[in-house]
Amino acid sequence: MSNRVINILVPIISIIIGLIVGAIVMLVSGYDPVQGYMALWTGIFGDSYSIGNTIRQITPYILAGLAVAFAFRTGLFNIGVEGQLILGWLAAAWVGYAFELPKVIHLPLALLAAAAAGAFWAFIAGFLKAKFKVHEVIATIMLNYTALYIANAVISKLSDGGFKTERIHESASLRSPFLRELTDNSSLHYGIIVALLMVVVMWFILEKTTRGYELKAVGFNKNAAEYAGMSVNKNIILAMTISGMFAGLGGAMEALGTFGNASIKPGFTGIGFDGIAVALLGANTPLGVVFGASLFGSLKYGALNMPNAAGIPEEIVSIIIALIIFFVASGYIIRVGLQKLSKKKEGQ
Amino acid sequence: MSFLEMLYFIIPSAILYATPLIFTAIGGVFSERSGVVNIGLEGLMIVGAFVGIYVNLEYASTFGEATIWVAMLAAVIAGGIFSLLHAVASISFRADQTVSGVAINLLGLAVSVFLVKMIYDKGQTDMITQSIDRFGIPYLQDIPFLGPLLFRDVYSTSILAFAVAIGAWFIIYKTPFGLRLRAVGEHPMAADTMGVKVNRMRYIAVVISGALGGLGGAVYAQSITLNFSHATIAGQGFMAIAAMIFGKWHPIGALGAALFFGVAQTLSIAGSGIPYIQEIPAVYLQILPYVLTIFALAGFIGKANAPKASGQPYIKGKR
Numbered sequence: 045m046s047n048r049v050i051n052i053l054v055p056i057i058s059i060i061i062g063l064i065v066g067a068i069v070m071l072v073s074g075y076d077p078v079q080g081y082m083a084l085w086t087g088i089f090g091d092s093y094s095i096g097n098t099i100r101q102i103t104p105y106i107l108a109g110l111a112v113a114f115a116f117r118t119g120l121f122n123i124g125v126e127g128q129l130i131l132g133w134l135a136a137a138w139v140g141y142a143f144e145l146p147k148v149i150h151l152p153l154a155l156l157a158a159a160a161a162g163a164f165w166a167f168i169a170g171f172l173k174a175k176f177k178v179h180e181v182i183a184t185i186m187l188n189y190t191a192l193y194i195a196n197a198v199i200s201k202l203s204d205g206g207f208k209t210e211r212i213h214e215s216a217s218l219r220s221p222f223l224r225e226l227t228d229n230s231s232l233h234y235g236i237i238v239a240l241l242m243v244v245v246m247w248f249i250l251e252k253t254t255r256g257y258e259l260k261a262v263g264f265n266k267n268a269a270e271y272a273g274m275s276v277n278k279n280i281i282l283a284m285t286i287s288g289m290f291a292g293l294g295g296a297m298e299a300l301g302t303f304g305n306a307s308i309k310p311g312f313t314g315i316g317f318d319g320i321a322v323a324l325l326g327a328n329t330p331l332g333v334v335f336g337a338s339l340f341g342s343l344k345y346g347a348l349n350m351p352n353a354a355g356i357p358e359e360i361v362s363i364i365i366a367l368i369i370f371f372v373a374s375g376y377i378i379r380v381g382l383q384k385l386s387k388k389k390e391g392q
Numbered sequence: 393m394s395f396l397e398m399l400y401f402i403i404p405s406a407i408l409y410a411t412p413l414i415f416t417a418i419g420g421v422f423s424e425r426s427g428v429v430n431i432g433l434e435g436l437m438i439v440g441a442f443v444g445i446y447v448n449l450e451y452a453s454t455f456g457e458a459t460i461w462v463a464m465l466a467a468v469i470a471g472g473i474f475s476l477l478h479a480v481a482s483i484s485f486r487a488d489q490t491v492s493g494v495a496i497n498l499l500g501l502a503v504s505v506f507l508v509k510m511i512y513d514k515g516q517t518d519m520i521t522q523s524i525d526r527f528g529i530p531y532l533q534d535i536p537f538l539g540p541l542l543f544r545d546v547y548s549t550s551i552l553a554f555a556v557a558i559g560a561w562f563i564i565y566k567t568p569f570g571l572r573l574r575a576v577g578e579h580p581m582a583a584d585t586m587g588v589k590v591n592r593m594r595y596i597a598v599v600i601s602g603a604l605g606g607l608g609g610a611v612y613a614q615s616i617t618l619n620f621s622h623a624t625i626a627g628q629g630f631m632a633i634a635a636m637i638f639g640k641w642h643p644i645g646a647l648g649a650a651l652f653f654g655v656a657q658t659l660s661i662a663g664s665g666i667p668y669i670q671e672i673p674a675v676y677l678q679i680l681p682y683v684l685t686i687f688a689l690a691g692f693i694g695k696a697n698a699p700k701a702s703g704q705p706y707i708k709g710k711r
Contacts, residue, residue, distance in 0.1 A: 073510055121490055123431075176690040179698070181490050183689065185431070186634060186682040189627055197675035311626045320494055357509035362502035369495040370477065374485035 054378050055325050058371035059339070066364035070356060079354040084361070087349025088342045094349075096227025099236055100302060102341030104129070106239040107294030108319025109326060109333040110246050111162075111287045115180075116328045117250060118283035119263030124169060124184025125291040126316025127191030128162035130309070132292025134195045135161035136299035137306035138202065140212025150215040155238065155296050162292020163285045165191060170284025174277035180284065188312070196308045208307035218301035233301035240334070242290060247330040249286070259283050291316065318344070321369045340365060396537075398666055402658055404526070404545040410654025412437070412612035414553040416632035417639065417646040418560045419604030424641055425564060426597030427577035427701040431493025432478050434629025435500025436605030437612065439474045440467035442504035444610025445620040446511070448520045459522040464549075464610045471606015472599045474500065479598040483591050486705040497629075505622050516621030524549055524615040549611045553647075556604070560643035573597060577699035580706040590706045608632065634685040641699060653681040 067077035088098050108125050115122035122128075136158035143150060169187060172178040202209050218233040226232075250256040261269040262279040270276050294315060299306055322340055326332025347361035371378070416433050423430040430436075447463040455462050478496050481487040508517060524547055532543040564570040575583040576593045584590050609625055617624045635653055639645025660677035663669040 073506075123490065123494070172686065172690055178686065178689040181429075181431070182633075182637060183686055185630055186686050189630060189682045190679045193675050193678040197673065310623055317494055317498065320491065321498075324491060357506050359502045359506035359509065362498060363506060366495045366499035366502055369491065369498070370481055370487070373487035373491040373495065374481050376487070377485045 050379055050382055051327060053382060054375045055327070055336075055372055057378055057382075058325075058368050058375075061371050062364050062368035065367050066360060069363060070360060075356045075360075076354065080350060080356045080360065083350045083353035083356070084343070084346045086353065087346030090349070091228065092226070093228040093230045094345075096223070096230025096232035098342050098345045100230065100232050101345040102337050103233075103235040103239045103301070104294040104297045104315050105318060105322055105337035105341040105344075106236075106334060107242060107290050107297065108315050109322030109337045110242055110330065111290035111294065112319045112323035113326060113328040113330070113333050114246055114250075114290060115283060115287040116323060117263055118259045118279070118287075119266070120170075120173075120280065120283055120287070121181050122166065122169075122184060122284065122287045122291075123181050123320065124166065124187050124191075124316070125287075125294070125319045126312050126314075127184070127188035128165045128288045128291035129295040129298075129313065129316050130191050130195045131165050132158035132162040132295030133299045134198060134209075134295070134306045135292070136216075136296035137209050137212060140216035140300060141210040141305075143216075144213060145215060147215040150213065151218070151300070154212070154216040154300055155293060158292045158296030158299065159289040160292065162295065163289040166284045166288020166291065167281060170281040173284070174280045188316070192309065192312065195306070199306055199308050209305045211304050212300060216300055217304065218297070219304075231302055233297075235297040235301040238293065239297065242293060243330045243334055246290070246333075250330075255282070291319075294319075318365065321365055321372075324369060324372050400540045400544075401662075402655065402666070403541050405658040405662065406651065406654035407550050408547060408615060408654070409657040410650045411547065411550045411553045411615070412608040412628060413632050413635050413650035413653060414557055414608075414647055415604045415611060416608035416629060417635040417650050418557055418643050419601035419608070420633055420636040421560065421564070421639075421641055421643055421646055422573070422597045422604070423601035424636065424702050425577045425699055426573050426594045427580060427699060427704065427706070428479075428482055428594050428598050429489040429493065429703045430475075430478065430598065430601050430605075431490050431633070432475070432496025432500070432629075433493075433601070433605045433632050434625065434627070435493075435497035436471045436475055436602050437609030437629045437632075438497075438500040438504050438625045440471045440606030440609025441613035441617075441624050442507065442609075442620050443467045443470040443606065445517050445520060445613050445624075446507075448522055448614060449517060452520065452522045457522065460524050460614055463614060464607055467606040467610030468603045469606075471609070472603040475598050475602020475605070476595075478602070479595050483594050483598070483705065486707070489703055489705075501622065504620070508620060517619045519619050520614065523618055524611065547615060549615065553611075557643050557647040564643060574699070576706075577701055580701050584706070584708070594706075605629065605632075631681055634681050637698075638681075638685050638688050640688075640697075656680045 070077040070080050087094060089095060111125045112122055136154045139154040139157040165187060169180050169183040172183050173180045199209055218235045220234050223232045258274045259279050261274060262276055266276050318340055322333055322336035326336035343361045347358040350356045350358050416437055420430055420433055444463040444467040447466045448459050451462060452459045478492050481492040482489040526545040526547050529543045529546055533539045572588045572593055576588060576590050580590045612628055613620055613624055631653055635649040636646050638649035656677050659669050660674045663674060
C-alpha cells in the first residue's frame, strides 16, 4: 500500500472506529444505537431547514480548522484558536453596532476588525516564541483564558453591566433573506462564502507564494531554513498572525451571521478546540479542512436532534469526536497495522 | 472591616481555593517530569469531580461522615484509569501529547455530562449532603494572629494537600524512583542505557497525574460547588498547569504558586466586599495567574525551564 493511500485511510478508519465505539457506548448505556444514528442523520439532512443550519455550523469550524492547520503546516501548534475567536467575535460585534456605514464598507470593515483582533492575539504568542522562546502551546493556553475574561469584562462595560452587546446594524450583517427562504427559515448566512474564500487564500499562500514556501520550510526544518537565509523568527511571528486571522474571522461568523451580537460566556465556545480535530482529520490541507469541518460541524448540529428523537444525550457525539481525535492522533499504530496487513496480502 | 479581619477572611478562603490546584498541579509535575505533557488535567479533574459527586450522592447514607473520603478514593481510581487513555496514546502509540491531552479534555467533559444525563435525567446533579467541612485545630487555633489565620477554619483536605506536596518533593528528589523519573524526562536514552524502563516510568507518572487530577476535581466539587454540572470545573485544570509552570516543575514551587493563585481567585470572587480590593476590577485578578505564568515563561520572573525531553515520545534505537 502506498503512503498516499495510507494517509487517506487513517482518518477514514478512525471515523469508522469512532462511530462503532459510539454505538457500543450507546448499547451499554441502554440506548438504541440504530435509533440514535437515525436521529443524528435526520438532524443533519432531515429537511432543508436542518441542512441550512448544518452548513451554518460548519462555517466557523472551517475557519477554526484553517487556523490550526495553517499553524501546523508551519511547525506551530496554535491551541489558542479559542481565545482568538472570542476576541474576533467581540471586535466584529463592536464594529457592527458602533458604526453606521454603507454595507460595502461596513461589512468588510467588521470582518477586517475580527481578523485583526484574532491576528493580534496570536501575534503575542508568536512574538513570545520568537523573542523569548516561550512554547506556543503554553502561551496560547494562558492567552485563551485571558481573552475570555477580558472579552467578558469589555462586554459588561459596553452594555453598562448587561450581558450582551447591542445588535449589529443590518449593514454589517452576513444574514441573507434569500438563503433564509431557500432553507425554510434556517439561520444560514453568507459566512460560508467567506469561509470557502479563506480556504482558497490558505492554499494560495502556502502553495503559490514565496512567503508560503518560507513558512513551510521553517516548519519542516528550522535550521535548514535559517541556513538558506530565511529569518526563522520573522516567519514564526507571521505564521501565528495569519493563523490568528483565520480564527478571528471564525468569531466574526458568529457575531455577524449567527448571533448578531456578542454575549458574556461562562466558558469556552468549544469551536477552537474542535478546530484541532478538524485540522487533524483533514491532514492540515485546505481541502481536508473542508471535509473535517463538514463532518464535525454536521455531527455537532445533528446531535441536537438526538435527545428529542431518540432520548439520547447529545454529548454522545462529543464522545465520538474525542475518540476520533484519539484514533487519528494514534495514527502510528493504524499505519503499522495497515502495513502488516498489506505485507500479508503480498506474501500470499 | 479591619485589616486583620480582612486577612482572617482572605487567607483561609485562599487555601480553600488553592487545595484542588495543589493536588492537580503536583499531578502535572509527576507527568511532565517523566517527559509526558499533560494538557488533559482539566478533563481528569472533571472526571474526578463527577465520580466524587456521584459516589457522595449515592452512598452518603451508607458511609455517613466518611462519605467524602470514599468519594475521593473513587475519584482517585477513576482519574488514574482515565489517564491510561492518555498514557497509551502518547507513550505506546506515539500520539502527539498535546493532541491526546485535548482529546482527554473533550472526552472527560462529554463522558461526565453524558452519564449525568443518563443517570439523573437532567443536566446537573442535586446538591450533596455530606460536604468537606472546616474545623478548628484544638490549641493551635488559640495562638494569637496565626491561630485565626491558619488553624481556625481548616479543611482536612488542605492538610492532605500540604502533605502530598511535601511527599511529592521527597519522592521526586530523595528516592531512587524520583531520580529515575527525572532522568527519563531529561534524557530518556541515557536512562534506558542505565537499565531504567523508560515507558514503564512514564506510564506510572501519567497514572499518578491522573489520580491526583481526579482527587483535585473531587475536592473542588465537594468543598466548593457541592454538585456537578458541565460548568463545575471551568479552567481549574488549566490553572493547575499554570501553577505547575509558575512553580517551575517543582512540587513545593507548585504548592506556592497554587496558594498565590488561590489568593487571586478569592479576591476576584469575594473582592467586592473587601475595602481597597473592590476598587480593582475583577478582570485583573481573573487574568493574573495566566499573565504571570506567561511572564515567568518569558523569563521576567526567573527562568522557567521545562524538562528537556518533555513532549517527545521515546523510540528505542532512534538517535
